[in-house]
Amino acid sequence: MNNHWSSYQPGSFYDELITGRGSPRTAARGAINLFQQLDADEMAARREAAELAIREMGISFTVYTEGGNIDRAWPFDIIPRVISAKQWKKVSRGLMQRSRALNCFIDDIYNKQRILAEGIVPADIVLESSNYKPQCQGMSPRYGVWAHICGSDLVRNADGRFYVLEDNLRVPSGVSYMVENREITKRVLPELFENYSILPVDDYPSQLYRTLASLSPRDRKRPCIVVLTPGIYNSAYFEHAFLAHGMGAELVEGPDLIVGDDDCVYMRTVDGPMRVDVVYRRIDEDFMDPEAFREDSVLGVPGLMRAWKAGKVAIANAPGSGVADDKVVYAYVPEMIRYYLGEKPLIDSVPTYLCMDPKDRTYVLNNLDKLVVKPANESGGYGIMVGPHASAATRRRFAGLIEKNPRNYIAQPTLSLSTAPTYCDGGIEPRHLDLRPFILQGKDSWVTPGGLTRVALVKGSLVVNSSQGGGSKDTWIVEGKA
Amino acid sequence: MTMLSRVAERLYWKARYLERAEDIARLVGSYHLLIMDIPRGAELGWDVLLRILDAEPQFYSRYRTASEQNIVKFLVSDTDNPGSVVSSVRSARENVRTTREVLPEETWEQVNELHLFVKEAADRSIGRRNRQAFLDEVVSRCQMINGMLQTTLSRDHAYRFTRLGHLIERCDMTTRVVDVGVMELLERDSRFAAIDPLVWSSLLQSLSALGAYRRTVGPLLDGTSVAEFVLKQGDHPRSVLYCLRGMRDAVKALSNNDDVMRHIERMRRKLGRLRAEQLEPTEFHRYIDDFQLLINQLHVLIGDTWFHPET
Numbered sequence: 080m081n082n083h084w085s086s087y088q089p090g091s092f093y094d095e096l097i098t099g100r101g102s103p104r105t106a107a108r109g110a111i112n113l114f115q116q117l118d119a120d121e122m123a124a125r126r127e128a129a130e131l132a133i134r135e136m137g138i139s140f141t142v143y144t145e146g147g148n149i150d151r152a153w154p155f156d157i158i159p160r161v162i163s164a165k166q167w168k169k170v171s172r173g174l175m176q177r178s179r180a181l182n183c184f185i186d187d188i189y190n191k192q193r194i195l196a197e198g199i200v201p202a203d204i205v206l207e208s209s210n211y212k213p214q215c216q217g218m219s220p221r222y223g224v225w226a227h228i229c230g231s232d233l234v235r236n237a238d239g240r241f242y243v244l245e246d247n248l249r250v251p252s253g254v255s256y257m258v259e260n261r262e263i264t265k266r267v268l269p270e271l272f273e274n275y276s277i278l279p280v281d282d283y284p285s286q287l288y289r290t291l292a293s294l295s296p297r298d299r300k301r302p303c304i305v306v307l308t309p310g311i312y313n314s315a316y317f318e319h320a321f322l323a324h325g326m327g328a329e330l331v332e333g334p335d336l337i338v339g340d341d342d343c344v345y346m347r348t349v350d351g352p353m354r355v356d357v358v359y360r361r362i363d364e365d366f367m368d369p370e371a372f373r374e375d376s377v378l379g380v381p382g383l384m385r386a387w388k389a390g391k392v393a394i395a396n397a398p399g400s401g402v403a404d405d406k407v408v409y410a411y412v413p414e415m416i417r418y419y420l421g422e423k424p425l426i427d428s429v430p431t432y433l434c435m436d437p438k439d440r441t442y443v444l445n446n447l448d449k450l451v452v453k454p455a456n457e458s459g460g461y462g463i464m465v466g467p468h469a470s471a472a473t474r475r476r477f478a479g480l481i482e483k484n485p486r487n488y489i490a491q492p493t494l495s496l497s498t499a500p501t502y503c504d505g506g507i508e509p510r511h512l513d514l515r516p517f518i519l520q521g522k523d524s525w526v527t528p529g530g531l532t533r534v535a536l537v538k539g540s541l542v543v544n545s546s547q548g549g550g551s552k553d554t555w556i557v558e559g560k561a
Numbered sequence: 562m563t564m565l566s567r568v569a570e571r572l573y574w575k576a577r578y579l580e581r582a583e584d585i586a587r588l589v590g591s592y593h594l595l596i597m598d599i600p601r602g603a604e605l606g607w608d609v610l611l612r613i614l615d616a617e618p619q620f621y622s623r624y625r626t627a628s629e630q631n632i633v634k635f636l637v638s639d640t641d642n643p644g645s646v647v648s649s650v651r652s653a654r655e656n657v658r659t660t661r662e663v664l665p666e667e668t669w670e671q672v673n674e675l676h677l678f679v680k681e682a683a684d685r686s687i688g689r690r691n692r693q694a695f696l697d698e699v700v701s702r703c704q705m706i707n708g709m710l711q712t713t714l715s716r717d718h719a720y721r722f723t724r725l726g727h728l729i730e731r732c733d734m735t736t737r738v739v740d741v742g743v744m745e746l747l748e749r750d751s752r753f754a755a756i757d758p759l760v761w762s763s764l765l766q767s768l769s770a771l772g773a774y775r776r777t778v779g780p781l782l783d784g785t786s787v788a789e790f791v792l793k794q795g796d797h798p799r800s801v802l803y804c805l806r807g808m809r810d811a812v813k814a815l816s817n818n819d820d821v822m823r824h825i826e827r828m829r830r831k832l833g834r835l836r837a838e839q840l841e842p843t844e845f846h847r848y849i850d851d852f853q854l855l856i857n858q859l860h861v862l863i864g865d866t867w868f869h870p871e872t
Contacts, residue, residue: 137669311659324662335565348563349718349867350816 083122083507084115087500093239094509095160095499106163106557109274114158122157122502128267129157138259139317140545153256154550155263156501159271160512160532164278164558170233170241171516171526173426176416178229178518181246181403183419185225188402189215199418200411204435204486208405212364214371214384215399221294222522226403227395228287228359229518230254233530234429235497242427242494244513246412248396248404250361254517255318257531258283260553278528278556283517284325286525287359291326293522294393295356302356304328305346307336309362309378319361328359338382342389357393358383364398371398406455406489407433430492434485443490444481447474450490452481465541467493496541499552501534511535513543514554529554564718568660570868572719575656576726579672582649582679583703584734588613589636590696591767593689596629598759607632613741614644630687637696638683646699650679665713668706675702724811725863732804733856738764739788740849743842758782765791768799785837788845793832801852805829808859817870821862828855 089097096107103111117125130152138153187194188205195202205211230251232244261280264271288304295302308319310332323330329346336355337345345352360367366376371384386392402408410431413424432439432450443450452464464477481488498509516530532552533543543549592610608627611617616635619642624631639645643652654676661669679699686695707727714720742764761782765771774782774790795802809825812818831852837845865871 320662329565330662331565332567335567347566347870349566349569349722350563351870353563 083119084111084500087507087509089498089509091237092495092509092511093235093237093497095162095235095497095512096158097500104161106555107161110159110161110271110555113268113271119505123505125157125267126502129155129263132263132266136259136262137317138256138263140314153259154536154545155260156510156534156536156550156552157264157267158500158502158507159264159553159555160499160514161555161557162529164556167528167556170426171528173241173424174231174243174516174518174526175520175524176420176422176425177231177243177246177412178226178520178524180412180416180419181229181248182224182226182520184408184415185248185397185400185403186219186223187419189218189225189399194415194418197418199414200408204405204407205402207486208402208408210401210405212372212399212402215397218388218397218399220397221393222520224520225397226400227290227294227397227520229520230515230530231518233426233514233516234494235514237495237497239497240427241514242429243412244429244494245406245409246404247515249401250315250363250396251515251517252315252318252361253515253531253533254283254527255321256551257517257527257529257554258321260531260551264553275555276558278558280528283527284322286519287322288326288328290519290521290523290525291357291359291393291395294395296390296393297354297356299356303346303354304357304359305331305336305355306359307331307333307362307367307380309333309366313361315361322359333362333376333378333380336380336383338380338386342382342386342391344380344383344386344392355392357395359395364401367394367398406431406453407435407486410489429494432490434481434488434490439490440481440485443488444478446490447478449493451493452477452488452490455487455489463542465493468541499532499534501536501550501552503536503538508538510538511541511543512552528556562717564663564722566868566870568663569718569722570864571656571660572663572722573726573863573868575653575660575672576723577730578649578653578656579703579706580727580730581644581734582646582653583700584731585614585636585644585646585649586696586699586703587767587769588734588738589633590693590700591763593633593692593696594766595759595763609741610636613737615737616642616644633692634687638687647679647683650676650699660719663719665709667709667713671702671706671709675699675706678702718815721811721814722867725808728804728807728811729856729860729863731799732801732808733853735768735791735799735801735804736849736852736856738767739791740846740853742784743788743845743849757784761787770794770797770799773797789835789837792835792837802829802832805832815867817866821859821866824855824859824862828852828859831855 087097096104096111098104133152133155139151140153184194194200195205226248228251230247230253233241234244235241258281291304292302304326306319306323306328308316308330320330331346335346337347339345344355344358346355362378365372366378368379368381368383369376370381384398387394410433412428416422416424432443434440434443448466450466454462464473466474496511496513498511500507501510512532512534514530514532517527519525532554534550534552535541535543536550537548588610606627607629610632611620620635624635635642635645637646640647642648654672657664657669657672682695686692710723714723742761761784762771765774765787768791770791774787777794778786778790792801794800795806797803805825805828812821812825835848840848
């Protein structure tokens with residue numbers, strides 16, 4: 080028996096693997112039994128093996144620093160996070176419902192704007208947002224779906240329930256690490272798989288291919304799909320290459336594509352121009368097409384928007400999808416579900432205070448020490464203030480920012496993010512984590528079994544982003560009893 | 562399965578740079594050995610190497626004297642010289658970085674290791690003491706990568722553009738080496754005739770062709786037959802004829818290949834017509850010059866046909 084585990088204290092948080100009374104949760108029992116048999120040397124050896132596998136597999140991500148971009152090895156914790164399939168089923172139904180509603184919303188905004196006319200969502204917050212793209216007005220992509228790939232961030236609160244923290248509808252990333260994490264666990268802890276039936280995650284590229292292929296404007300057995308990347312210096316380039324490889328698709332950069340006079344998109348190949356049916360865009364829409372958006376973009380493809388509007392090419396996610404990826408709009412998602420689907424939300428959102436609303440603002444300014452304040456439009460965990468952890472000076476600075484530009488800030492109660500046992504400095508300690516599942520929607524919809532679990536490796540920290548010291552864990556959805 | 566023009570171009574350059582790194586290492590290495598055999602007073606200057614590579618203007622813009630030390634540094638470890646071993650390896654690596662998806666997985670790893678090795682060891686390998694070991698290591702690592710590609714790369718476009726890059730670069734280097742041999746030796750004062758075989762054997766060595774020459778032609782070396790051998794002995798993989806045949810095979814399977822095929826055929830005929838023993842040294846030199854021009858045109862034609870065609 081290993082004493083690492085006997086001294087494990089989850090504290091007042093919900094722990095993913097261990098109950099408040101200190102015993103393993105049902106789904107995690109088998110895994111914990113195994114880990115308890117590994118002594119300190121054995122744990123260290125497994126961790127080393129994982130690091131070696133990561134180097135060998137070349138799993139890396141890029142960090143921007145002043146001294147240039149650095150490729151860093153992917154930080155990984157060997158203890159998986161385990162969730163029961165029964166519980167996951169409910170979550171994934173909630174996610175699909177949410178993704179359906181969000182797509183109805185985007186389609187409505189760029190067409191009839193019924194939800195605005197009926198005053199359910201205030202028109203100005205949508206139409207004045209920089210994420211609203213008037214260029215998309217009047218478009219109606221196939222199946223009414225705009226956001227084909229959605230990466231939602233979930234957290235589990237002290238009450239043990241999952242909450243959606245945000246919906247990433249622009250170019251969500253991280254899915255390749257979900258697949259690779261499983262691969263690493265298989266290599267370094269093969270015994271874990273003996274007594275479990277764990278839902279596989281490695282078919283994500285085929286599911287993505289299916290979704291994208293269903294969007295093709297031409298009826299072909301094997302439509303031509305490309306992954307459009309900003310290039311090698313993008314922090315997610317590894318993932319772009321991974322997905323292109325997994326789908327047998329070409330990984331293209333802007334200059335590889337041209338739009339002809341016939342409004343069709345072609346890629347430049349050694350056999351001459353070849354027509355492209357679907358562009359999986361991993362480049363921000365502002366840089367996608369210098370004709371339609373930022374003129375100074377050298378990453379984009381002039382005329383891509385024209386081709387899309389002419390229905391000659393499908394783009395995933397559709398330009399303009401970001402209109403629903405806004406922390407202010409987020410507050411209205413439960414309303415959208417009721418309005419468009421006539422259903423009750425199956426998964427909770429976090430209560431959100433909109434600083435643009437005078438009543439909410441007063442509450443926020445009076446309770447900065449209890450709230451998390453976020454800018455409405457940033458990603459990657461930048462510009463966030465976690466009230467209970469912030470200094471008085473930081474709180475004053477944020478109060479100033481909010482007063483100056485209330486539309487740009489929202490606040491939410493500080494959730495007690497759940498924890499899971501994490502191998503740190505030779506011991507096993509609780510660390511906070513979140514979860515990013517991916518929801519695919521084309522002709523059909525599909526949710527990853529699990530997703531990418533990100534873990535804040537710094538003790539007590541709630542920031543899980545890999546650009547800021549976060550790591551990740553393999554995430555298991557397990558069937559039946561262990 | 563087609564291939565993006567950009568990817569094809571990067572594969573082509575990757576191969577050219579790898580071949581260049583290897584060829585320069587060979588060139589400096591064989592020269593290094595030759596120099597030790599030559600009697601005092603009869604020295605060939607190290608600046609021959611600059612002439613082979615058409616690098617004199619570039620060299621003299623940054624170095625004052627054409628000393629052994631300076632020239633070896635310029636060719637091996639100078640990061641400001643885009644044609645140095647260090648720079649060629651770095652450029653090869655950059656091109657592999659963005660074409661990893663179409664190459665065998667080990668490619669990136671091995672090219673990266675070569676890059677790290679060269680970066681680390683080049684500076685202290687300028688002096689005579691460590692030089693040979695370093696150059697040998699570069700050559701053998703390049704060959705390892707080539708061997709790995711030969712045995713694992715599918716015979717698809719990735720292979721064809723890799724082949725094209727290697728062969729055109731090698732073709733270029735072989736003609737350059739011959740040209741300098743011609744210039745240096747055919748015009749040489751007869752008094753030093755005794756060292757000629759040494760120079761020719763070094764030339765063959767730099768192309769790994771000495772043994773093959775001895776077996777095919779015989780142990781006695783003379784200028785014109787050496788030159789003919791490295792140009793026209795189609796069985797030898799570093800000969801120009803072999804390179805042309807290899808490029809023809811690679812191009813055969815590509816689309817829109819008419820112009821390039823015709824051009825290669827033209828080069829092959831020109832090579833066939835060569836009778837080295839009937840040429841005056843100056844005529845030979847002109848012949849090589851013309852041939853080099855054809856190589857450059859081939860390079861441009863490849864680019865225009867597959868990498869950036871008019872659309």
